[in-house]
Amino acid sequence: MTSATLSDRDILLALFDAGLAAALPEGKFKDHLPAPPKGRTIVIGAGKASARMARAFEEEWGHPCEGLIVTRYGHGCETRHIEIVEASHPVPDQAGLDAARRILELAKGAGPDDLVVCLMSGGASSLLTMPAEGLTLADKQALNGALLKSGAPIGVMNQVRKSLSAIKGGRLAAAIAPARAVTYLISDVPGDDPGTIGSGPTIPEASDPEGVLGLMRAWGIEVTDKLEQVIRANTVPGDALPGQEVHMIATPLMALKAAEAKARELGITPLILGDAIEGEAREAAIVFAGIANCTASHGLPAAAPCVLLSGGETTVTVRGKGRGGRSVEFLLALAIALKGRAGISAVSCDTDGVDGTEDNAGAWFDAAILEEAAARGLKPADFLANNDGYSFFSALDRLVITGPTLTNVNDFRAILVR
Known part of the structure; x- marks a missing residue:
């Protein structure tokens, strides 16, 4: 199976699933x-x-x-x-x-x-x-x-x-x-x-x-x-205390590496932009939108079809009263910044299965998202101002719901350029 036979949604969720599987603890103790x-x-x-x-x-x-x-x-x-x-x-x-x-x-x-x-x-x-x-x-x-x-x-x-x-x-x-x-x-x-x-x-x-x-x-x-x-x-x-050992059995980079391998399997060029991205979610989204636009316009830093992968933990300064975590805040700001550009889609999820305090891990969108929002009378900027990414993506049936995954290597983001 290659990317040519899959929808944007299918590709994005396959990458997320691959990253999630790499973050699970099973089989990780035997060497330590x-x-x-x-x-x-x-x-x-x-x-x-x-x-x-x-x-x-x-x-x-x-x-x-x-x-x-x-x-x-x-x-x-x-x-x-x-x-x-x-x-x-x-x-x-x-x-x-x-x-x-x-x-x-x-x-x-x-x-x-x-x-x-x-x-x-x-x-x-x-x-x-x-x-x-x-x-x-x-x-x-x-x-x-x-x-x-x-x-x-x-x-x-x-x-x-x-x-x-x-x-x-x-x-x-x-x-x-x-x-x-x-x-x-x-x-x-x-x-x-x-x-x-x-x-x-346990770390002095x-x-x-x-x-x-x-x-x-x-x-x-x-x-x-x-x-x-x-x-x-x-x-x-x-x-320091004698007789104490520390072993790292799962990390954000492990998840990104697994998604990277999955992308190659699907015939998509992967580019890991970092496993430790921090800062305000909506501000990080503007930076990622610029990279995605450059990729679509100039084939830099990679030629399409490609996927921009990243992890880390962004933050949200709460000003509104909406239902939104950092993943949907990032994704909503990204969608606004991309202005519905054709050929670009994205997913952003928290690997523990809970984005903020809601029942979703995150959400996804494709190039049709702003057009669909306009058809339903939804104003993305208003939802972002109210920190309400959850309600926006819920109304458009774009939430990613996994339930508790029983692991946690932070945010997973993938921006697909085709």
């Missing part, structure tokens, strides 16, 4: 399994992919194990030995707090003959919530809400979260010692920094109160006297 311990194997972790990671680890480990994983509501799966609990994301709740307390107790209870396996993926920052001394769950909920609306990149948000947590920023690793710890990560962050994924519960990092306070002020997040006092008091040295 530690020797079985004399004592217990305790499995702990958090994140939107953590339940599926736990199931895959059980299959490949082949020895007794026990433990507790916390994942997002609706993202659980059946396991034989490891308990799975669900909690709220992106704003933490009591269930997440209770799970974090239990996970911390399991870590503290590990002895020198035990092995602690830590499974972390995107979403762990909200799901593994344990406020630092002096803060309440309500305080953390309010802060998370402010961070999500600020437009701050994920690295900034996680730096703030670490400074106000009793478990993040390596504090969980300190609780595990002297037991041996092996951490497996699925990356949802630009650059794949282990300390940023889930705010690095020295505290930087002044730096965090500066970031909060720079992004318009209110710094109350209470928050400042907690940040200055909740410091750790960040010293």
Whole structure:
């Protein structure tokens, strides 16, 4: 089968499916399994992919194990030995707090003959919530809400979260010692920094109160006297701990590489523009529209048929009251910038299956999108102004709905030029 026999939609979704398959945890542990311990194997972790990671680890480990994983509501799966609990994301709740307390107790209870396996993926920052001394769950909920609306990149948000947590920023690793710890990560962050994924519960990092306070002020997040006092008091040295390993088992680039291979199989020239794209979704869309237009007009940076692939995590500064995540915000801005140019179509999805807080992974469009919108009396610019990409693409039956995928390597974008 080649691209000549497939519709734009079929090609775009085939590329997304290929990328998604490469991000799943099955089969990813076998090359990084530690020797079985004399004592217990305790499995702990958090994140939107953590339940599926736990199931895959059980299959490949082949020895007794026990433990507790916390994942997002609706993202659980059946396991034989490891308990799975669900909690709220992106704003933490009591269930997440209770799970974090239990996970911390399991870590503290590990002895020198035990092995602690830590499974972390995107979403762990909200799901593994344990406020630092002096803060309440309500305080953390309010802060998370402010961070999500600020437009701050994920690295900034996680730096703030670490400074106000009793478990993040390596504090969980300190609780595990002297037991041996092996951490497996699925990356949802630009650059794949282990300390940023889930705010690095098992990655020691020295505290930087002044730096965090500066970031909060720079992004318009209110710094109350209470928050400042907690940040200055909740410091750790960040010293490396012996006997700890870290393995990255899935990344955004792995997903893009799989989509690249699928494109070649279909006879389409792939070009990966980057796996760590950040910035405002609507502003990034203008840049990508320029590249797509140059490709269509001049065959640069690649000749048609080609596909421009990218990953990373854009942000949305919320100004309206619409139903939209960063993928549909990007896609709507891209459609507006391309002005219905013939031969260009695109898909943008979050690989966890949830774009923002809605039921879609993202959406797709082809060159007919603006004409169809006009025929239905829909004004794309109004939807964009209201951060309402979801409603726009829903009205035109262009949403991509996968349900929870139980993995998470961030945004996947493909722009097809034929």
